[in-house]
Each structure stands twice: as C-alpha cells, then as structure tokens.
Amino acid sequence: MLIGRDHERERLRIVLAHAMQGDPGALIIRGDPGMGKTRLLHAAAAEYSGDLRIIRVDGHEAETDIPYAALSMLLGPLIHGLSGLPDTQATALKAALNLGPAVHGDRLGVAAATLTLLANSADDQPMVIAVDDAHLLDLPSLEALVFSIRRMRAERIAVILTARCAVDVSPAAQRWLAALPEMPLNGLDFAAAKRLLADRGALSSAMWEATGGNPLALLDLPTATSRLPVEPVHLNRRLVRAYERRMASLSGNTRRAILLLAVAGSADDAVDGALAQQGLGRGDLEAAEDAGLLVQGTSGIRFRHPLVRSAVYHAAAPGRKRMAHQALAAVYEQRGAAGAAERRAFHLAAATASPDEDVAGQLAAAAKQAAARQSHVTAHALFERAARLSPAGPARTQRLVDAALTSWAAGMVGTAGPLLEFALAETDDQHSITAVQHLQCRIQMWCGQPVEARDELLALADRTEIVEPAWSAVMRSQAALWSAFLGDQRLAVHMAQRSAHLVRDLPAAARLPVVLIQAFTLAIDGDSAAARDLLAWCEEHLAAYDPLSGDQLLVVAANSYASVEEHAPARRWLESAVRMTRSANAVGLLPFQLSWLASACWRDGDWAAGLAHAHAAVNLAEETGWLTELPNALIVLATFEATLGDADGCREHLARAVELTAPTGARIFEARAARARGLLELGEGRPGPAAEHLTVIAEFAYARRLGNPVLLSWAGDLVEAHVRAGEPHRAHRAFDVLVHEAETTGRPTERAVAARCRGMLDDEQGDDAFTEALRWHERARQPFEQARSQLCFGEFLRRCRRLTEARQVLADAFGTFTRLGARLWAQRTEAELRATGIASRPRRERSTTRLTPQELQVAMVVAGGATNVESAAQLFLSPKTIEFHLSNIYRKLGIRSRAQLVRAVVAGTSGNSSGPFGGIDVRDDEPLIAR
Numbered sequence: 001m002l003i004g005r006d007h008e009r010e011r012l013r014i015v016l017a018h019a020m021q022g023d024p025g026a027l028i029i030r031g032d033p034g035m036g037k038t039r040l041l042h043a044a045a046a047e048y049s050g051d052l053r054i055i056r057v058d059g060h061e062a063e064t065d066i067p068y069a070a071l072s073m074l075l076g077p078l079i080h081g082l083s084g085l086p087d088t089q090a091t092a093l094k095a096a097l098n099l100g101p102a103v104h105g106d107r108l109g110v111a112a113a114t115l116t117l118l119a120n121s122a123d124d125q126p127m128v129i130a131v132d133d134a135h136l137l138d139l140p141s142l143e144a145l146v147f148s149i150r151r152m153r154a155e156r157i158a159v160i161l162t163a164r165c166a167v168d169v170s171p172a173a174q175r176w177l178a179a180l181p182e183m184p185l186n187g188l189d190f191a192a193a194k195r196l197l198a199d200r201g202a203l204s205s206a207m208w209e210a211t212g213g214n215p216l217a218l219l220d221l222p223t224a225t226s227r228l229p230v231e232p233v234h235l236n237r238r239l240v241r242a243y244e245r246r247m248a249s250l251s252g253n254t255r256r257a258i259l260l261l262a263v264a265g266s267a268d269d270a271v272d273g274a275l276a277q278q279g280l281g282r283g284d285l286e287a288a289e290d291a292g293l294l295v296q297g298t299s300g301i302r303f304r305h306p307l308v309r310s311a312v313y314h315a316a317a318p319g320r321k322r323m324a325h326q327a328l329a330a331v332y333e334q335r336g337a338a339g340a341a342e343r344r345a346f347h348l349a350a351a352t353a354s355p356d357e358d359v360a361g362q363l364a365a366a367a368k369q370a371a372a373r374q375s376h377v378t379a380h381a382l383f384e385r386a387a388r389l390s391p392a393g394p395a396r397t398q399r400l401v402d403a404a405l406t407s408w409a410a411g412m413v414g415t416a417g418p419l420l421e422f423a424l425a426e427t428d429d430q431h432s433i434t435a436v437q438h439l440q441c442r443i444q445m446w447c448g449q450p451v452e453a454r455d456e457l458l459a460l461a462d463r464t465e466i467v468e469p470a471w472s473a474v475m476r477s478q479a480a481l482w483s484a485f486l487g488d489q490r491l492a493v494h495m496a497q498r499s500a501h502l503v504r505d506l507p508a509a510a511r512l513p514v515v516l517i518q519a520f521t522l523a524i525d526g527d528s529a530a531a532r533d534l535l536a537w538c539e540e541h542l543a544a545y546d547p548l549s550g551d552q553l554l555v556v557a558a559n560s561y562a563s564v565e566e567h568a569p570a571r572r573w574l575e576s577a578v579r580m581t582r583s584a585n586a587v588g589l590l591p592f593q594l595s596w597l598a599s600a601c602w603r604d605g606d607w608a609a610g611l612a613h614a615h616a617a618v619n620l621a622e623e624t625g626w627l628t629e630l631p632n633a634l635i636v637l638a639t640f641e642a643t644l645g646d647a648d649g650c651r652e653h654l655a656r657a658v659e660l661t662a663p664t665g666a667r668i669f670e671a672r673a674a675r676a677r678g679l680l681e682l683g684e685g686r687p688g689p690a691a692e693h694l695t696v697i698a699e700f701a702y703a704r705r706l707g708n709p710v711l712l713s714w715a716g717d718l719v720e721a722h723v724r725a726g727e728p729h730r731a732h733r734a735f736d737v738l739v740h741e742a743e744t745t746g747r748p749t750e751r752a753v754a755a756r757c758r759g760m761l762d763d764e765q766g767d768d769a770f771t772e773a774l775r776w777h778e779r780a781r782q783p784f785e786q787a788r789s790q791l792c793f794g795e796f797l798r799r800c801r802r803l804t805e806a807r808q809v810l811a812d813a814f815g816t817f818t819r820l821g822a823r824l825w826a827q828r829t830e831a832e833l834r835a836t837g838i839a840s841r842p843r844r845e846r847s848t849t850r851l852t853p854q855e856l857q858v859a860m861v862v863a864g865g866a867t868n869v870e871s872a873a874q875l876f877l878s879p880k881t882i883e884f885h886l887s888n889i890y891r892k893l894g895i896r897s898r899a900q901l902v903r904a905v906v907a908g909t910s911g912n913s914s915g916p917f918g919g920i921d922v923r924d925d926e927p928l929i930a931r
Helices: 006-020 035-047 068-082 087-096 106-122 139-151 173-175 190-196 206-210 215-219 237-247 252-264 269-279 282-291 306-315 318-334 340-349 356-374 376-388 394-409 413-426 430-446 450-465 469-486 489-502 509-524 528-544 553-563 567-583 586-603 607-624 629-644 647-664 668-683 686-703 715-724 728-745 748-761 763-781 783-799 803-819 823-835 853-863 866-873 879-893 898-910
Strands: 025-030 054-059 129-134 158-164 182-184 294-297 300-302
Touching: 006 025, 006 129, 006 158, 006 182, 025 035, 035 129, 035 158, 054 068, 054 450, 068 087, 068 106, 068 129, 068 139, 087 106, 106 129, 106 139, 106 158, 106 567, 129 553, 139 173, 190 206, 190 215, 206 215, 206 306, 215 237, 237 306, 252 282, 252 306, 252 318, 269 282, 269 318, 282 294, 282 300, 318 340, 340 356, 340 376, 356 376, 356 394, 376 394, 376 413, 394 413, 394 430, 394 586, 413 430, 430 450, 430 469, 450 469, 450 528, 450 647, 469 489, 469 509, 489 509, 509 528, 509 553, 528 553, 553 586, 567 586, 567 668, 586 607, 586 629, 607 629, 607 853, 629 647, 629 668, 647 668, 668 686, 668 715, 668 763, 668 823, 686 715, 686 728, 715 728, 715 748, 715 783, 715 879, 728 748, 748 783, 763 783, 783 803, 783 823, 803 823, 853 866, 853 879, 853 898, 866 879
Parallel strands: 025 158, 025 182, 054 129, 129 158
Antiparallel strands: 294 300
C-alpha cells in the first residue's frame, strides 16, 4: 500500500487510461533517492496489468556506457516484430541490437525503427513501458526512446519513467529527459509520514522536518536514542551513497568546509570562525554550490535538502566529524550570548567518544539551564548524552533518571523506558532502585499498559510501606487515580483512603497530591459532600503547585469539580493548566490536558473550541507517544463527531481507539466508545442499535457497581434508546440506576435527566416530569442535555395536541442544537416543529464558511492577545504557518483586524450567539471536520 501518494497515482491513472484509448503519453516521476519513485512506478503498472502489456526497463550504472544496452531490454520482448519494419529501419535496428551487420552512424534509423516497432506491437494490445532510473540509461537508448515518445500521436502506448532530480543527472542525459513532462515526487506530508510509521511508534515534527518527509529516511529512523540537535538525522547507507557521488569530485578543502556547515546546521558567524580555525573560508563552499549540494537563499547559504546535510555528515569518517564538532565547540566557548553554552555542550558531547566525567558534568549543567528556560527537548538530549558519557556510578544513574523525567515534558516519553532499564542495571542502591521502578510504573501507565502498570505500582507500594510509608502513600494514590480512570471505582476509593491515612501528619504541600486524589475518588463514587470539603481544603494549595509535574494535579482537580458538577472551577483549572503548559513549551503534557479540556467544552456547550482541542489532543498524543492517552483523546473527538453528525469520522476514530486498547486490558475504553456510538445512533434515529451499544457500557457499569458517574454517563441515554425503540420495559433497570445516582449525589444534571426519563416512561407524569427536568437544567447549565429534554417535552406536548406550547419548547431546542452544530438533532427537532405547523429557518450570522480545527486553535490563541511568534510557540507551529492560517481565518470570517477576531471568537465560543458557533458557521449539508 502506498501512503500519501493519492494525487500522483491519480495522475498516472489518467496517463494510462488515455493510452488505452489511443491517446499516448509519457511522464517522468522525478525525485530524490528514497522518495518511492520505483514503488510508485510498479504500483501504477500493476494496477493495469490485466489491460496493458507491461514492458519493464531498468537503468543500471554499469551499463551506462554500453550503447543500446537499455534498448535491448526494451525491445527484446517485441523482437518478433522486426519482420514488419521497413528494410532500412530493420537493418539499423538489427545492427544496434547486435542482431545483424554493423551500420555506423544511423542513429535516426534506430530511433525511427524503435517507434515503428513499438507502434506495431501496441496495435495488438495497449502497452505501458515502465522505465526505472531513466537517468542511468545509455545515451543512445535514451535518445531512441525520447525520439519515439515525442512522435507518438495515436498509439496505445504510455511511457512512465523515474529519474533523479535534474541536479543529480548528467547534463547529457538531462538534455533528453528535459523534453518530457515531469511529475515531482516530494516528501510525504506530516499526516502521511505518521501513517507510514504507525506501527513503529510516534513521529515528531522535528524528525519529519529533518528527513524532509523522505519515506526511506523515515523508515530508517532510530527509535531508542535521542539525537543531539547538532547531529543530523541518521541515514540509510543507500541514501548516503547516492549523495556521496556528488561529493566525489569536490576538493579536500571543500569537503572539510561543507562538513563544518553540516555540523553547524546553518552558515552563521560561528561557521566562519570554525572555517577560519582550519584555514578555510566561505569561498571553499562555492564548489559545493556549483555541484548542487548547497543553495543561496534569502537567509544565506544552506543545504539544498535536509538529507543532503545528513549525507555529508554521515559520509565523513568519525574522526573528521569529531574534529569539526571540536572546532565549533571552541568557537562557542568564546561567546557569552544566550544559548552559546548549550551549543558548546552539544558539540562537546558529539566530539567525545568515550566516558568523560568533566564533559558529562558540563552537559548535565547545560541540561539544567535548558530545563529552566523550558527548552525541554534540549534538556532531554543533554541529560541523555551526559548519562552516556558518565563513568559508572551514582552520577550516571541520576542523569539517566533526569533524562527519563524530562522526556515527559519534551514529548518523548517513549525514550524513557530504555533509559530506566539502563539505570536499573547501573545501581544496587535500594532507594535508587525503588525510585526508578516507581518512575517505570508511572511511564508504563501512560505508554499503553495501564492495568499492568497499576498492579506493579501497588506491589511496589506494599514493599515500600514499611520503610517509607509516605512514599508508599503517594504510590497508592497514583494507583488509585488510575483505578478510577479504569473504572475500578471501589478499589480506587479504598486505596485513596488508605493513602490519606498514611500522610495525615505530613505538611500540607506533601499531603496535597494524596488528598486531592482522595477527593476525586469520593466525587466519582457519589459522595459529593465529602469531596467538596476536601476540594475546599485543596483549593488554596493548588495555585502553588507545579503544573509541569507528571502528577497533573490541576487536571485531577478539574475532574473532581466536574464530578460534583461545579463546572466553573473545573474549566478554570483546565484552562490554567493548558495555558501554563503551553507557556512552558511542555508539549509532552498537553495531550492529557487538552483531551479533558475538550470534554469540559463538550459538556459546557463550547463545541467549537472543544473540537479544536480534541483534534490537537489526538495529534499530540500520537506525536509524543502517550499511547494510553491516545484512545481517550480519540473517544473525546468521536463524541464531538457523534453529536455533530460526522458518522464516518466517529466510527473510524472509535474503531481505532478500541483497537489500540484491546491488548491492554483497559475495558473502560470499550465502554466509553460504546457510549459515543450510542449517541451517534440516537442522533441518526436508530434507537435499536443505540440500545445495543449502550448496553455494553451498562454491563460494564453493572459489573463494577459504578452507577452513572459524570465521567462515564450512560443511563439516561440507554433509557431513551429503549423507549424510542418501543421497549420501555427494558429501560427500568437503567432508570433505577439513574434515580439512585440523582438521589445520592444531588447533582442537578442527574436530577434533570432522571426527570426527563420519568416523563418518557410515564405519559401521565409527563407534564410535571419534563417541567422539573427543565428546572434542574437551568441549574446544571449543560446546553446539549437541556435541548434533549426540551425535544422530549416538545414531542410529549405535540402528542397531547398542545401545539402552541410544543412550538415554543421545540423552538428553544432547535436553537440550541443549531448553535451547537448538532445537525442530526436539529433535523429531528425541525421535523417535530413542522408537525406542529411551523417551518423553521436556521439563523445564520456572519459567514457561511467554516474554520478547520487548526484554524480555530490559531484564532483562539491570537484572540487571547498572543503575537504571531508567541502563537507559533504555543501551538508548536512556525510563525509563517500562523500567518497562513490567519489569512484564511480573516477571509472566512470576513474580518480585517485582530479586534474583530477577538469579537468573533468570543461570540463563537461563549455560546451566546444565535448562529452555529456564533460567527463561525457550519453548513447543515457539510461535515464539520475538514477532510
């Protein structure tokens, strides 16, 4: 399967399809080594193998100087047609193919014979000529082939060729190839690159940029060790050899000069200093520019492609590379500018081949400085290299642990496992072993094995309790948190209470993580009063808590508040966590925060912002390796898609989430996915299938005595599905759970949904039940749920022939569904309105276009007051990308200034505008998500 090449394949299909109809054509696929030219060529030919005769020709460097070697391969299968050629053409061609006496100087006759033989053969069956590495064909063969191609008019022939970029082709061959139409084959975009490496772990945008999207380079990426910024990405030997040919003719001075440039990454004054140290100058780079390795741009001289830099670097002998790094380190040693110490440390590390405590100490110091400046990726690389250059001992162990810790914020959590295994092998100190094992469990929880890691952490807590009870309490509370997220509610409550008992005499700062998790477990277990008391105590201490800690207590606090239906503080802490994390450039912590912020936005009716956050959470979870968070983010995104009516997107993302969690034993994700699927089926008016899906989550909740907690709500949906399916008798068990939850917790939404379901189950109580539901909804402030109750009430009133009352209630529901973008629910409500005699008209305000999730993210950050540069830093994009998105945003919203953008975003995300998403409109006949 070819990934990311749909456009190119379609263009090839057109050429081949036209050829079958007698409209011949040719196309050269051109690109750098490793781009997949050969695979694309073969895939195109194979697709038509039943309809077209395929003749394959491969260019070989060893045959470049053998006249007509390639023509022999091309015409060999057709040689029986020689008898049909005019005598002069047959004689010339036989001589060229060594089948007859030599005829000197008849190149034109050979070319004409080639055309005639190809044309005659295509009369019998349409033909595709697939020429791989056409730039390596011998020139006489290339001349004959191009001559033939340029003179084809009605032959049923397609010629598809592959060739390197012009700069890599000899002038003689390029003269002929330039006569044919080209299709450039560039690197894969980021989304396609991630799909290519889907089974190999996460791909960072930095690694994608370093490879230029080259598929072969991507597939050859190392997975275990982080790379220093001064070390170009590792290259497959095939790619190195491909570029080495262009370096072969360069002088020694030029090769040394471009190696310094490859080590430095860009031609700044540091390179000038290093060149001067070695008696070189910028003039020594000119020959490399002439050879096409370098280009002169607006920012100065640079490598033509990132992989050229990699090839120059990796083609050099190790000793020469170390000398180049030493030269740059010496230059940076003389500088006091910000970042100079880190650059020197990078080069010093790359120049050191064996353990050296002095160098390792300098690297560790530079790593701490980088971490203080929130350069987490830099800190991670420096700590790791410091550890590997440290002599055996406690310092090496600590640096390995520091590297693993920084991997969280750096978004490289997948690198932590090997580092911690290395640390365990390095120490026999029991305290250090416990610390490493504790960190291993926590990282394993996030990297795709939450159940196994939770159980290992509990076992470690048991072993630790006698020696260090406070530490054991922290472990237990963390295991309790994960148990709660996994649906093991009773176990979570028990562990959290035991942990709180162990730390009851400690200072407030030490108790905070344990007490907050206890509050969370009580909240989801329905003990809202006790949870509120603990949250009140935690509130004053949370502001001083480090948002970059792996504990993510601000998210825990937010979910605790959400579980007792105090949505304002829940949203405040989530937004605060995201804001501080973005400011600190800690990309690795964002997936967890953004997915829960998206959930809060869905609940609050802020669906435009929430959808953008959900997309960002999925993308960042994939990129940073948080494999346990990825299914959660996918389910949150699918929940939006379910209620927005994007059925294909919803089903696709839910299937992927379930597939990812199947090996982990975390069945709660299957249950949550079933809830989203049930919502989709309800929206589509398919209550029977909805009930089937919702029964999955019901059985999960029954088995664990979970009730109907806020973070796993299901009972109200299942009651509605059974009633709408005409089986109200099957709804009573779920209804009993819902009523019990409402009475136990007193949560307004629970009371509202319970009242709504009572009205659906008993028409005699309908009026009072629905009125009560709407009264509770006014307190709960969850627009989607309120609109659902209004729809049910309107249906009841219409059945009772109270049409005037029904119209008003249904109009309110329709307005909310339309504003949210809940297209399917709005359509159902509109149908009910028509049944009362009223034709609804969707209200639209500023624009009939839509913003993509990425554009909406940019709009929100810029509207918050960030400059383009600050926005780029927060969203991990480039300033040019921000400018590009802003131009699209301004055009779509019909605005011209940032002040207008602020007003549009406030209207669109506050829930107060009458149009869908306020000024950001969603067409009723279009999916919300741009595909």
